[in-house]
Structure formats: structure tokens, C-alpha cells
Amino acid sequence: MDGPDTTSAEHRGLDDETVSTLRLAMLPGIGPRTLTALIDCFGSPGRVLAAEASRLAAVPGVGPKLIHTIRTASDHVDTDSILRWCQTHDCDLLCQGRDGYPRPLEDLHDAPPILFAHGTMTRADELAVAIVGTRHATAYGTRQADRLAYGLAKAGVTVVSGLARGIDAAAHEGALSAGGRTIAVLGGGLGQIYPPEHVGLADAIAADGAVISEYPPYAKPRGGMFPQRNRIIAALALATLVIEAPDRSGSLITARQAGELGRDVLALPGPVTSRASRGTNQLIRDGATLVQTVDDILESLGPMARSVSTEDGHEVRNPAELKLNEVERTVLESIDASSTLIDQVIARSGLPAHQVMATISVLEIRHLIRRQSGHYVCRI
Amino acid sequence: MDGPDTTSAEHRGLDDETVSTLRLAMLPGIGPRTLTALIDCFGSPGRVLAAEASRLAAVPGVGPKLIHTIRTASDHVDTDSILRWCQTHDCDLLCQGRDGYPRPLEDLHDAPPILFAHGTMTRADELAVAIVGTRHATAYGTRQADRLAYGLAKAGVTVVSGLARGIDAAAHEGALSAGGRTIAVLGGGLGQIYPPEHVGLADAIAADGAVISEYPPYAKPRGGMFPQRNRIIAALALATLVIEAPDRSGSLITARQAGELGRDVLALPGPVTSRASRGTNQLIRDGATLVQTVDDILESLGPMARSVSTEDGHEVRNPAELKLNEVERTVLESIDASSTLIDQVIARSGLPAHQVMATISVLEIRHLIRRQSGHYVCRI
Known part of the structure; x- marks a missing residue:
């Protein structure tokens, strides 16, 4: 049981902003787009909750009913009981725009402001x-x-x-x-x-x-x-x-x-x-x-907008790289995104020249590298 | 049994040109393209067979060996026995460029010069x-x-x-x-x-x-x-x-x-x-x-280069027409390839105006007609 002076938020090490985002996101009648507009306008979820009615009314899509809901947020959302549940069940809260929130969701025009995650x-x-x-x-x-x-x-x-x-x-x-x-x-x-x-x-x-x-x-x-x-x-x-x-x-x-x-x-x-x-x-x-x-x-799957590190420590730019064998991967990782001299690829990889040359052809066919001239290659 | 003075060709009502085409087409070492070149050059298969060696040699792709083959064609091809077989077995000969030969085969760069058909x-x-x-x-x-x-x-x-x-x-x-x-x-x-x-x-x-x-x-x-x-x-x-x-x-x-x-x-x-x-x-x-x-x-199947008549007497330009019901077909056949006044479509079809209007929408969706303005339509 929590004592009267500690909240679940403190137990989980959650900051005020996360709690405010949670409170706003769970409010009835407020969609992801309006929420984003509000936070953009006031700078943070906490400031939205503290804002005066007249200033809230200036935000597009925010009417008298929603203003009343925001101003009486604690009547509508029992954040404490949600946070207590999250604490008991080892559940994290991921807030849009903050560390841990999945970046690809930012492509949604109505990205969820908060995610519950096991x-x-x-x-x-x-x-x-x-x-x-x-x-x-x-x-x-x-x-x-x-x-x-x-x-x-x-x-x-x-x-x-x-x-x-x-x-x-x-x-x-x-x-x-x-x-x-x-x-x-x-x-x-x-x-x-x-x-x-x-x-x-x-x-x-x-x-x-x-x-x-x-x-x-x-x-x-x-x-x-x-x-x-x-x-x-x-x-x-x-x-x-x-x-x-x-x-x-x-x-x-x-x-x-x-x-x-x-x-x-x-x-x-x-x-x-x-x-x-x-x-x-x-x-x-x-x-x-x-x-x-x-x-x-x-x-x-074409080349990715951002490369990612796989669990085994490789930096992957193009999912087709996942099909490579050890030699192919070694050669690929010896090639830069900018022009790389083939002699340098041979030196970096530590592999025999003929094997590097043959592998370069394979990587070219798989659209992972581009041959720039007789002597240079680069990653795509 | 045929008498000594009649050939199988005469029995089938085959003309000399068909027999000459058959003889040329069956010759060893002569492909459809060379055959076409020869006929184009001399004007007819009969003239190719009657041509002198020096004139044959002027045709691209025709060498001494082929010239010899053409000049001794009757030694190589027993047209009479082929024609006799065709007569006995009710088999037609279809020559390229002549009536009865399937027109779509003309799209081949190596169309067969002759076809045997049951x-x-x-x-x-x-x-x-x-x-x-x-x-x-x-x-x-x-x-x-x-x-x-x-x-x-x-x-x-x-x-x-x-x-x-x-x-x-x-x-x-x-x-x-x-x-x-x-x-x-x-x-x-x-x-x-x-x-x-x-x-x-x-x-x-x-x-x-x-x-x-x-x-x-x-x-x-x-x-x-x-x-x-x-x-x-x-x-x-x-x-x-x-x-x-x-x-x-x-x-x-x-x-x-x-x-x-x-x-x-x-x-x-x-x-x-x-x-x-x-x-x-x-x-x-x-x-x-x-x-x-x-x-x-x-x-x-898009619109066809040439319209064809189906066995039930409809003129088909676009295979999608084959899916139409009676009303749709009647309306379609009341529309010309050039601009047709919708009032005229109603008059021609003898159908109620509202049914014609609804059907025009269906035909439009199926890409069989185009609406040109409020009052005109045309077939595609």
C-alpha cells in the first residue's frame, strides 16, 4: 500500500510531464490532433492543464465543452489508479516526442500521445x-x-x-x-x-x-x-x-x-x-x-531512412543486408557511403583480392553498393 | 486412288501459289524470315521457285547451299504426298497474306508461311x-x-x-x-x-x-x-x-x-x-x-485493334462488352464511336430515359464509353 504522501508516479520514477500527458490523453472528447495542437500552443502538457479558459479557446478545434473538460481534468481521469496499475503490472508509459517512444509512429498524423507498454x-x-x-x-x-x-x-x-x-x-x-x-x-x-x-x-x-x-x-x-x-x-x-x-x-x-x-x-x-x-x-x-x-x-524493403543496429551489433541500412553471408557482410562493411577505393576495401576486409572482387559483383546485383568507376565503389 | 492426270492439289481446289508456298516452306534450311524475303523480292512463291541462281544470290541470307536446295526443290519435298494426306484427312492449307490465314499471326516477325488446319x-x-x-x-x-x-x-x-x-x-x-x-x-x-x-x-x-x-x-x-x-x-x-x-x-x-x-x-x-x-x-x-x-x-483485355463479330451477331470492340446484360448491350450499341446525343441513345434504344441514364453510368465505370459533356457520350 502507498502511503498518503507518495503517488504511484513517484514510485515508477515518472515525471510530472508524463503524468500530465497521461491525464490529457485519457480525457474524453480529446483526439490526438487536438492534443498535439494544445501542447504545441502551450509548450507542455502541464501548461495545457494549467491554462486559463480564454487562452484555451484560442486553439483551433477547442470549444467550451472541451475547455470545461480540461479545466476539470482530475474529475474525469483517475491518473493515480492508472499509474498504480502500471506500477503493479510492470507497464511503461511512452510519451510522444520523448525518449523511448517509437519514432516510426511520428509518421502518423494522429500518432497516439501516449502508449502503455509491457x-x-x-x-x-x-x-x-x-x-x-x-x-x-x-x-x-x-x-x-x-x-x-x-x-x-x-x-x-x-x-x-x-x-x-x-x-x-x-x-x-x-x-x-x-x-x-x-x-x-x-x-x-x-x-x-x-x-x-x-x-x-x-x-x-x-x-x-x-x-x-x-x-x-x-x-x-x-x-x-x-x-x-x-x-x-x-x-x-x-x-x-x-x-x-x-x-x-x-x-x-x-x-x-x-x-x-x-x-x-x-x-x-x-x-x-x-x-x-x-x-x-x-x-x-x-x-x-x-x-x-x-x-x-x-x-x-528498400533502403531505410535511418540505419539501425541489430542485436548482433551490425549496422543495417537496407534489409537486404540481412541475407548476406559472413564474407559478403565483411566486404559490405568495408565500403563507405562515400567513394571507397577498391584497394582500401581489400585492405580493410583482410580478404584475398579475387574474393573481394567477386563479392563486390554480388553486392552490386543486390543493389547494396554502386560501382562508381573501375576503382571506386560506394554503399547505397 | 487418283488417276495419273489429276493431282491432289486439283482435288482440294488448291491453286498453284499455295502449292508453291507449301514446297518452299517445307524445304530444309529455309526459315520463315528468309522465305518472306524471297517472296517479297520475286513477288510470288512460284517465281521464287522459277528464279535463276544469280538472282536468288542477290537476296540477303541466301547462300549457295540454299540456292541449290531451291533449284532442286522437287527432290526435297514431296508436295504431292503432303497434299494427298491433306485431302484424305480434310486438312486445309492457310498461306500467309491470303484469305483464311489468322491475321494476329502477322504480328510475328517469323510468322509461319503456311499452316495446316483441321x-x-x-x-x-x-x-x-x-x-x-x-x-x-x-x-x-x-x-x-x-x-x-x-x-x-x-x-x-x-x-x-x-x-x-x-x-x-x-x-x-x-x-x-x-x-x-x-x-x-x-x-x-x-x-x-x-x-x-x-x-x-x-x-x-x-x-x-x-x-x-x-x-x-x-x-x-x-x-x-x-x-x-x-x-x-x-x-x-x-x-x-x-x-x-x-x-x-x-x-x-x-x-x-x-x-x-x-x-x-x-x-x-x-x-x-x-x-x-x-x-x-x-x-x-x-x-x-x-x-x-x-x-x-x-x-x-483492353479495347481491340479491330472489332470482331461474335457467333451471336454482336460486334465486339472491347472484351469487357461480353460481360454486359441485354439492357447494357442495347444501350452500348446505341452509342457511336463519335459523339452521340444522349437523347438519341434513348430514342435508338427504345428504353426509358432513367434506365438509359443509369446504364450509361455503368458503361462509363467499365471504361466502355466516355461522357463528353452533359449531353453527349461516345464509345471508347
């Missing part, structure tokens, strides 16, 4: 692929979700999904069985794992990755929250791969959101006789990239 | 789709080949294939069971049906379509003749649909040839676990259009 998210998780699909998966679909998630995780890619039955669960399990990282994004609060039989799976995911949600811990998942949740799945990953989806499946919404965010949309083909493959086949017909193998997926 | 080819056969695939088809593949061929034939599209085991046979059978037209292009002579168990199928095809070959009747099919034959399949059809093909399947060659001829390349997706779908899935990954239904196929 487990940890790392910089390496920026090298992620979302694997989604129908809850009513066939044996073909679950087998493929498991196989591809396993292969991606083995290659060092984080697998993002939604903890649902069917494809989602198979994808998380595939990544876990490879000893890799996986992230589950929930459509309800962390205290309301849905479906209930996935409580154990969620714990396993949190141990080697993260289970995250933008909803307060006790929020029950409702239908409307899933499309909303899907935007986070799409944004966290470089590409969204749909494994099986009948017509009008929610995973087709995730795919559309991924496309709108400029992320790659990938789909696994299936027999035209399978209802569960009708949406994926149509997605391919509409322009999604057909993938059959892990290599297909890695090839589809 | 059955008949009609102008409506220009509205054709090739359905090809592996001989080692799965139940999924043969079922789909049959289903799509049935649907296309029912819609009035001629189905072209190669009479092989597996996908080819299923495609021909599907078209026949719809009471539609189908054409088989052989990789050997018409007297050497391969595989032998398809003799009955070939007869059924000839009764409602055609079995054709560029090889003399007794030519045994050899490996090298099939890729050669595939170019004819690709050229005859507006699009080539590959149903199932493992890596390095011959049907992928047909698909490539179709693409090179500017024809559409379509492929049916399949499970990534099926070896027989690996080539088709890869084809889609490389840019072929994924199709699941007959409508998908008809939509893929």
Missing part, C-alpha cells in the same frame, strides 16, 4: 515487418504466417502483429520460436488481453519484445478500436504483409493504411478456391507485391 | 485467350483451367492452347463443354497427334474450332518444336493466361513471348506450397496480372 521496444525494432491476416485462418495461412515470421525473426527483423486469433497469433509464435523479437499492438487495454486465451502468448511476447496499447489498462476492446489500432501496426513496420484475408477483412484496412503511410504492402498468394485468400489475391491484383519467401520480403 | 478458323477467333500450363498439373490447376475456359467460351471468347496433357487438355475440354470455340496449336504434324491419347480430343476440337500446325503432317513432335510452337499460341491470343507452371516450365516461355508481342500476360495465383504454382506466382511478382475470375480476365 516489455521493451528498442531501436532495432525499427527494422520491422507487420504480419496480419484473418482470425478465421486456414491451416495454409497459419503455417505460412509461422514460417515467414520465423524466417524474418531469424534474419533479425521484428515481427509486428495484433495478438488476434489465427494469422496474428501464428506470426507472433513464429517469431518467438526463432528466438526473435515481436511486438503485439492491442485493440484494448493491457489489462484486458483479448482473446483471453492469448494471455500466456502476451506474456511470452512481452518477455522478448513488447505488448503495447494506446488505451488505458482497463479499456475493453470494442469493434471500433481495431481499425484505429491497425494504424499503429501499419506505422510501426517498414512493410505490412497480409497472409490471408477474405473480402472486407480488417487486415485489408491495415494494408490500406500502410500504403497511405508510404509503407510497402505485401501479400501472400493463395488458391482462388479459398475464401481466406480472396482478399490477398485481390490486393495483389490491385498492386501489392506478391511474396513467396523471406527473401522476397527482404528484397521488397 | 476444322475452321473464323474472324471471331481474334477474340481469343490462350490458357497454358504445366503437363504435371495438380487437381487445383486442371479444375481452374476447365472452369475459366468454360466461362470464357461461354462469354464468346475462343480458347487457344497446345493439346498437351494437364492444363492444356483441361482448357480445351472446358471450352468444348461450354459449347464454345477452341483452337489447339500442335508442336508436331497433324498426322502425329501427341500425346496419342488426345486423338479423340483433337477430333472434338476440330469439329468446333481448329487443330493447327506449321509442320508437315508426318512431322514427329520433338523437344525443340514446342517453344517454336508456343509463339503461335501467344500470337493468336489477346492474352496468355498461365494456370500452373513450376520454375522453368515451357508455359513461362509462352508468357514471355506473349509479353514481347505486346499481348497481356495473366496468371492464376496458387499456394506457395505448391511446386506447380511457383512459376505462376513468380510471374505475378514480375508484373503479370493476377486473375481469379472470368471477369478479371475480360477486364484485363
Whole structure:
């Protein structure tokens, strides 16, 4: 039991700004965009909560009702009980714009201001692929979700999904069985794992990755929250791969959101006789990239905006690098983003010249380096 | 038995030029391109055969050996026995550039100068789709080949294939069971049906379509003749649909040839676990259009260079017209290629104005007509 003079926030080492963000984000009737406008205007969540009504009214989209809600925030949100839950359940709060918040979510025009997280998210998780699909998966679909998630995780890619039955669960399990990282994004609060039989799976995911949600811990998942949740799945990953989806499946919404965010949309083909493959086949017909193998997926992902460090200490700029063998990787790491003399590559790599020359050709074919003249190469 | 004074050619009502073309085309060491050059130079096949050696030598690609062959043509080719075979077996000879020769083959740079044909080819056969695939088809593949061929034939599209085991046979059978037209292009002579168990199928095809070959009747099919034959399949059809093909399947060659001829390349997706779908899935990954239904196929085919008359007397410019119901067709046929006043469409069609207006919207969405202003429409 907490004494009267200590709050849960202090126990978790949470600062005032995080608590203020939490209070604002949980207020009824305030969306991510209005929240961002308010914080931009006043400089910090704490100042928003302390602001006078007249000044709040100057912010676009803020009306008398919302002003009243903000001014009486503590009546609406019991931050203390949320913080107590987070403390008891080892749950972190990640605030937009601050350390620990996943950078790819900043691409969303309605990024969640706060995320509840079990487990940890790392910089390496920026090298992620979302694997989604129908809850009513066939044996073909679950087998493929498991196989591809396993292969991606083995290659060092984080697998993002939604903890649902069917494809989602198979994808998380595939990544876990490879000893890799996986992230589950929930459509309800962390205290309301849905479906209930996935409580154990969620714990396993949190141990080697993260289970995250933008909803307060006790929020029950409702239908409307899933499309909303899907935007986070799409944004966290470089590409969204749909494994099986009948017509009008929610995973087709995730795919559309991924496309709108400029992320790659990938789909696994299936027999035209399978209802569960009708949406994926149509997605391919509409322009999604057909993938059959892990290599297909890695090839589809172009160079990343920011390089990331994998768990084994390599700096990855292009996911296609994950397919390289030791020699290829050594040669690649001996080449700079600026012009590098081939003689210098030979010297740095410590490999025989003929092997370096042959490997340079391989790396060129894989679009990882560019030959600039007879004597110079550079990384792409 | 023929009497000594009549030739088989006379019996079949064949003219001298056809016989001369046959003689030239069957000569060893003379390809379609050289043959075309010779005929272009001398004006007719008969004049080529009568030409002097010095004048033959002036044609590019014609050397001393070929000149000798041409000058002694009757020693090399027993046209009379070929013609006798054609007479006995009700086989027509179709010469390039003359009536009855399939016009789409003129798009080939090496169009066969002569074709042997059982059955008949009609102008409506220009509205054709090739359905090809592996001989080692799965139940999924043969079922789909049959289903799509049935649907296309029912819609009035001629189905072209190669009479092989597996996908080819299923495609021909599907078209026949719809009471539609189908054409088989052989990789050997018409007297050497391969595989032998398809003799009955070939007869059924000839009764409602055609079995054709560029090889003399007794030519045994050899490996090298099939890729050669595939170019004819690709050229005859507006699009080539590959149903199932493992890596390095011959049907992928047909698909490539179709693409090179500017024809559409379509492929049916399949499970990534099926070896027989690996080539088709890869084809889609490389840019072929994924199709699941007959409508998908008809939509893929753009407007045709020349309109054709279907067996039921409609003039078709765009294969998508085959999907129309009676009302839609009536409205479409009331619209000209030039601007047509909507009031005139209503008058011509004899339908209520509101129905015509609604139908015009449908036709617009299907890219069959264009609205030019509030009052005018035109066919595309």
C-alpha cells in the first residue's frame, strides 16, 4: 500500500510531464490532433492543464465543452489508479516526442500521445515487418504466417502483429520460436488481453519484445478500436504483409493504411478456391507485391531512412543486408557511403583480392553498393 | 486412288501459289524470315521457285547451299504426298497474306508461311485467350483451367492452347463443354497427334474450332518444336493466361513471348506450397496480372485493334462488352464511336430515359464509353 504522501508516479520514477500527458490523453472528447495542437500552443502538457479558459479557446478545434473538460481534468481521469496499475503490472508509459517512444509512429498524423507498454521496444525494432491476416485462418495461412515470421525473426527483423486469433497469433509464435523479437499492438487495454486465451502468448511476447496499447489498462476492446489500432501496426513496420484475408477483412484496412503511410504492402498468394485468400489475391491484383519467401520480403524493403543496429551489433541500412553471408557482410562493411577505393576495401576486409572482387559483383546485383568507376565503389 | 492426270492439289481446289508456298516452306534450311524475303523480292512463291541462281544470290541470307536446295526443290519435298494426306484427312492449307490465314499471326516477325488446319478458323477467333500450363498439373490447376475456359467460351471468347496433357487438355475440354470455340496449336504434324491419347480430343476440337500446325503432317513432335510452337499460341491470343507452371516450365516461355508481342500476360495465383504454382506466382511478382475470375480476365483485355463479330451477331470492340446484360448491350450499341446525343441513345434504344441514364453510368465505370459533356457520350 502507498502511503498518503507518495503517488504511484513517484514510485515508477515518472515525471510530472508524463503524468500530465497521461491525464490529457485519457480525457474524453480529446483526439490526438487536438492534443498535439494544445501542447504545441502551450509548450507542455502541464501548461495545457494549467491554462486559463480564454487562452484555451484560442486553439483551433477547442470549444467550451472541451475547455470545461480540461479545466476539470482530475474529475474525469483517475491518473493515480492508472499509474498504480502500471506500477503493479510492470507497464511503461511512452510519451510522444520523448525518449523511448517509437519514432516510426511520428509518421502518423494522429500518432497516439501516449502508449502503455509491457516489455521493451528498442531501436532495432525499427527494422520491422507487420504480419496480419484473418482470425478465421486456414491451416495454409497459419503455417505460412509461422514460417515467414520465423524466417524474418531469424534474419533479425521484428515481427509486428495484433495478438488476434489465427494469422496474428501464428506470426507472433513464429517469431518467438526463432528466438526473435515481436511486438503485439492491442485493440484494448493491457489489462484486458483479448482473446483471453492469448494471455500466456502476451506474456511470452512481452518477455522478448513488447505488448503495447494506446488505451488505458482497463479499456475493453470494442469493434471500433481495431481499425484505429491497425494504424499503429501499419506505422510501426517498414512493410505490412497480409497472409490471408477474405473480402472486407480488417487486415485489408491495415494494408490500406500502410500504403497511405508510404509503407510497402505485401501479400501472400493463395488458391482462388479459398475464401481466406480472396482478399490477398485481390490486393495483389490491385498492386501489392506478391511474396513467396523471406527473401522476397527482404528484397521488397528498400533502403531505410535511418540505419539501425541489430542485436548482433551490425549496422543495417537496407534489409537486404540481412541475407548476406559472413564474407559478403565483411566486404559490405568495408565500403563507405562515400567513394571507397577498391584497394582500401581489400585492405580493410583482410580478404584475398579475387574474393573481394567477386563479392563486390554480388553486392552490386543486390543493389547494396554502386560501382562508381573501375576503382571506386560506394554503399547505397 | 487418283488417276495419273489429276493431282491432289486439283482435288482440294488448291491453286498453284499455295502449292508453291507449301514446297518452299517445307524445304530444309529455309526459315520463315528468309522465305518472306524471297517472296517479297520475286513477288510470288512460284517465281521464287522459277528464279535463276544469280538472282536468288542477290537476296540477303541466301547462300549457295540454299540456292541449290531451291533449284532442286522437287527432290526435297514431296508436295504431292503432303497434299494427298491433306485431302484424305480434310486438312486445309492457310498461306500467309491470303484469305483464311489468322491475321494476329502477322504480328510475328517469323510468322509461319503456311499452316495446316483441321476444322475452321473464323474472324471471331481474334477474340481469343490462350490458357497454358504445366503437363504435371495438380487437381487445383486442371479444375481452374476447365472452369475459366468454360466461362470464357461461354462469354464468346475462343480458347487457344497446345493439346498437351494437364492444363492444356483441361482448357480445351472446358471450352468444348461450354459449347464454345477452341483452337489447339500442335508442336508436331497433324498426322502425329501427341500425346496419342488426345486423338479423340483433337477430333472434338476440330469439329468446333481448329487443330493447327506449321509442320508437315508426318512431322514427329520433338523437344525443340514446342517453344517454336508456343509463339503461335501467344500470337493468336489477346492474352496468355498461365494456370500452373513450376520454375522453368515451357508455359513461362509462352508468357514471355506473349509479353514481347505486346499481348497481356495473366496468371492464376496458387499456394506457395505448391511446386506447380511457383512459376505462376513468380510471374505475378514480375508484373503479370493476377486473375481469379472470368471477369478479371475480360477486364484485363483492353479495347481491340479491330472489332470482331461474335457467333451471336454482336460486334465486339472491347472484351469487357461480353460481360454486359441485354439492357447494357442495347444501350452500348446505341452509342457511336463519335459523339452521340444522349437523347438519341434513348430514342435508338427504345428504353426509358432513367434506365438509359443509369446504364450509361455503368458503361462509363467499365471504361466502355466516355461522357463528353452533359449531353453527349461516345464509345471508347
